[in-house]
Amino acid sequence: MxxxxxxxxxxxxxxxxxxxxxxxxxxxxxxxxxxxxxxxxxxxxxxxxxxxxxxxxxxxxxxxxxxxxxxxxxxxxxxxxxxxxxxxxxxxxxxxxxxxxxxxxxxxxxLAHRIRLPGRRDEFRELADAFDTMLAQLEAHVAEQRRFAANASHELRTPLAISKALLDVARADPDRDAGELIDRLQAVNDRAIGLTEALLLVSRAGQRSFTRERVDLSLVAEEATETLLPLAEKHGVTVETRGDIATTVGSQALLLQLAMNLVHNAIVHNLPEHGAVWVGTSVQPGTVVLTVENTGEALDPLLVPTLTEPFRRGTERVHHDHAGVGLGLAIVKTIAQAHDGTLTLATRASGGLHVTVELPRA
Structure with missing residues (x-):
């Protein structure tokens, strides 16, 4: 200026x-x-x-x-x-x-430097400390954005490279079955579209550019489980929903996406057979809580905190065809933070994951 x-x-x-x-x-x-x-x-x-x-x-x-x-x-x-x-x-x-x-x-x-103003606390030192905190947050955010951009570029490049390879093979072998080629290109294209939509969702939630309204997490949880029930039946996983009316203020669509991602993640990363998922809501003083718990193989406690990083699929976890693009929990974390909430991951003693989302109470 x-x-x-x-x-x-x-x-x-x-x-x-x-x-x-x-x-x-x-x-x-x-x-x-x-x-x-x-x-x-x-x-x-x-x-x-x-x-x-x-x-x-x-x-x-x-x-x-x-x-x-x-x-x-x-x-x-x-x-x-x-x-x-x-x-x-x-x-x-x-x-x-x-x-x-x-x-x-x-x-x-x-953004790497800090003021670190010495002396007892006063107005100037409070300002300097607040500025140092802001620099630290900005540095972490920029580093995260750079990693995210690099990973996104890599993830987006992969389906494009696969499509190019398939087209090159088809061009070199005109007699190759066109139906098989189309099916594989369709699968690669669907994955690229899903990744692009996930990236747009992360950007939208991070900017907090959404209309806020009263949302009942118990209804959101029920809708998410009903939508993903066919997927749970396909994987042989039982889903149980319980809980109280838990009203918060936020975006109905984003909170539904949050619940969908958690339930989908719990179904996909579960036991090969006879798995279970428990979805619940509760009300605490000043907050409402959504919990999603699933059976599964034992997880390394050191691995759990990294699962919310973008494109982190958890290499030690059970994989299926519906493993997604590696943005499920990253999207959940972004949506929770956009609603002034928190996301907590914890391992279960018998195996699997226990996820807790805590949001401000309406």
Whole structure:
């Protein structure tokens, strides 16, 4: 933003200090002058007592003696106020100079530096600490976005490369069965479309560009389980839904997508047979909770925190044809954060995963 030049904060503080000091000095001299006038007569008063004679001055003489000295005192206060105010303002604004330098450095794209202002807590240090926290969050966010962009480019390049390879094979072998080629191209295309839609959903949820309304998580959970019931039957997984009315404020479509992803993930990553999924809702003080728990093979506790990273499919987990594009839990995390909520993953002692989404209560 282009701004017209103006007085610096240090100069304005200096003038304020000097002006206040001048005003305080003038008031003090005025009080002294009024006090002296009460005891000085209008006409000369001579008291004679041998061997000494005492002569009291009149107000006119007092004014001639007081005025020059008062003016000199005010001039001294002005110079002292300007010099001292300039020094004090510089000392007070020194932390702000460091913060400004850090902000300008961040504007160039450098996010690794920190202010780390020493000293006890005050307004400047609270500002510096808040700025350091913001830089840390921005650095982590930018790093995450870079990883996400790199992974997305890789994931999008894969179906394109497969399609090119299939077309090259078909061109080299004109007698090859066209129906098989079309089916494989259709599968690759569907996967690319699903990945693109998932990326758009992550972007939409991250920007919080959605209309908020009252949403009952229990109804959302029921709709998600009913929609995915055929998939559960295909995999031999039983799904049980239970819970209380749990109302929050947010996007009906995004929260339904959140529940769909969790239930789909629980069905797909389950036992080869006789698996189970439990979906529940509950109400806590100030929050509502959606839980999805599933049976499955034992998971490494060190692996669980990484499952919410984009394109992390969990290489140690059971895979199926419906394993998805690796954005299921990443989308859940983004939607939960967009609704000011939290996502918690935990392993089950008997195997499988326990997922908890906690959102603000309406």
């Amino acid at each position: 282009s701004r017209a030049p103006g007085l610096s904060v240090r100069l304005r503080l200096t003038l304020s200090y000097a002006g206040f000091l001048m005003l305080a000095g003038a008031l003090l001299l005025a009080v002294v002058w009024v006090f002296l006038l009460r005891y000085v007569p209008d006409r000369a008063l001579i008291v004679s007592a041998d061997p000494d004679t005492v002569v009291f001055p009149v107000r006119t003489n007092l004014l001639r003696m007081f005025a020059p000295r008062a003016a000199a005192a005010l001039v001294f206060l002005l110079v002292f106020g300007l010099v001292g105010g300039w020094f004090l303002a510089g000392r007070m604004l020194a932390p702000l100079t460091r913060i400004t330098g850090a902000a300008r450095l961040a504007a160039t794209g450098s």
